[in-house]
Structure formats: C-alpha cells, structure tokens
Amino acid sequence: MLTVHHLGKSQSERIVWLCEELGIPYELKRYTRDPVTMLAPAEYKALHPIGAAPVITDGDLVLAESGAIVDYIMAKYGEGRLVLRSGDPDFAQFLYWFHFANGTLQAGMGRLMILNRLKLAENHQMLAATKGRVDRAFDLVDARVREAEYLAGDIFTTADIMVGFSLTTMRYFQPYDLQRCPNVVKYLGRIGRRAAYRRAMEKGDPGMALILN
Structure with a gap:
C-alpha cells in the first residue's frame, strides 16, 4: 500500500x-509540527535520513523529495495522466515549469525566508538581490498564466501541483x-x-485557511 507521510503545512501536500x-x-498518515520550533x-x-517532508512508503520502499515522489507515483500509478509526452508541442513548457517549482521558485522563497529571519537591513545587498529574484520568479509565473490556462498549456499537469505549494501554503x-x-x-x-x-487540503490540513489570493 502506498502511504503518504504528510507533515502539516509542508511540501508533502503536493x-x-x-x-x-x-x-x-493510498493511506494518509498525518504528522503535526512542534508548536514551538x-x-x-x-x-x-526518523522516516528518512534527510528528515524533511515529503516522504512516502510503498512496500519496502522509502522515498523522499517531492519531485522524485511525483515522478515515481506517475510512473507506477499514473497511467499517462497529468503529464505531457515528448511529442506534445507543450512538452518543453511542462518540463520547465515542473522543475521551476523547486529549482527557482521554492528555492528563492526559502532563501528569502531565512534572510528575513536574520533581521537584516532593508538595503542589505543579499536581501535586496534575493527579493528581486523572487519578484522575477512571480512575474514569470504571472506572465505564463496570463497566456495559458495552466502552466503547461491548456491542461492541468503535475507542473501545477509542484508550483502550487509555493504560490499558496x-x-x-x-x-x-x-x-x-x-x-x-x-x-x-x-x-x-x-x-x-x-x-487533499481538507484531508491533509483540515481547518487550515487556504491562501489562494
């Protein structure tokens, strides 16, 4: 049985x-964050040496990293849904936005979060540069969804699932x-x-207000 180990308010919502x-x-196992830390x-x-969400188990398999988990589930259970094939004219867009999620958007927001917690001056060079990079990332998403219904084009794909967490939770x-x-x-x-x-949000984080605007 595929088991999703879901840490509240985390990338495992993907x-x-x-x-x-x-x-x-699938079986859903929910875990609550420490209220102080x-x-x-x-x-x-203890589930995985990296100690971070998400983690799945599937039989004897223990797998972390949201992108890897999405690829695994799609290959084993997806039956060709929610992905584009190499012959599709939007295939490159699908690949780009799928990897943009953690390669650019989530990484930039994570760095900005850490820098903000350091209470740096507003004009600090690193802070300003990181804010600018995050702004450019959001601008790029905004431009894409101005011209397309979803990130890969006309249809919803796993690229939307990957990017969705960074735009919301x-x-x-x-x-x-x-x-x-x-x-x-x-x-x-x-x-x-x-x-x-x-x-998914009601099952994974019941009662959590969704940040959709």
Whole structure:
C-alpha cells in the first residue's frame, strides 16, 4: 500500500493532492509540527535520513523529495495522466515549469525566508538581490498564466501541483503580496475550484485557511 507521510503545512501536500487527482488508493498518515520550533516531530524525522517532508512508503520502499515522489507515483500509478509526452508541442513548457517549482521558485522563497529571519537591513545587498529574484520568479509565473490556462498549456499537469505549494501554503512561512500578480490570483482561483485540491487540503490540513489570493 502506498502511504503518504504528510507533515502539516509542508511540501508533502503536493503528494496528497496528486493522489487525489489520480484517484488512486493510498493511506494518509498525518504528522503535526512542534508548536514551538515549527519543525517536524521526531517520528517524522526518523522516516528518512534527510528528515524533511515529503516522504512516502510503498512496500519496502522509502522515498523522499517531492519531485522524485511525483515522478515515481506517475510512473507506477499514473497511467499517462497529468503529464505531457515528448511529442506534445507543450512538452518543453511542462518540463520547465515542473522543475521551476523547486529549482527557482521554492528555492528563492526559502532563501528569502531565512534572510528575513536574520533581521537584516532593508538595503542589505543579499536581501535586496534575493527579493528581486523572487519578484522575477512571480512575474514569470504571472506572465505564463496570463497566456495559458495552466502552466503547461491548456491542461492541468503535475507542473501545477509542484508550483502550487509555493504560490499558496509556502506563503505561511514567507508572505508574498499577490496584488502585483493579478493573473496568478486568477490562476489560483482555478486551482482552488478543483475538487481534488479541496479534498487533499481538507484531508491533509483540515481547518487550515487556504491562501489562494
């Protein structure tokens, strides 16, 4: 049985969402963050040497890293859904946005979160450069969803699942004002109307307010 070990308010929501979109059987095990440190509890850290979310188990397999987990689930259970093939004209877009999620957007927001916690001066060179990089990343997403319904084009794919966390729940940790990104707000409206997304968030983080604007 595929088991999703979900740490509240974390990238593991991507995996719960993916399973709901695919409609595959899975077991969900929820873990609560330490109320003081906001870090994963000891039992979650014990699942995998890296000690971070997400983690899945599937039989004897223990796998971490959200991108790797998405690829694994799609290869084993996806049956060709939610991905584009090499012959599709939007295949390169699909690949780009799938990897943009953790390669650029999430990484930039994570660095900005850490720098903000250091209480640096507003004009600190590194802080200013990182803010600028995050702004450019959001601007790029905004431009893409102005011209396309979803990140890979006309259809919803795993690229949307990967990027979705950074645009929504990650803003609990690193706030970002979307007033400058009206197309992202409209895009998140489309995401928020997906039944699978709503089911996933209610199962994984019941009662958590969704940041969709």
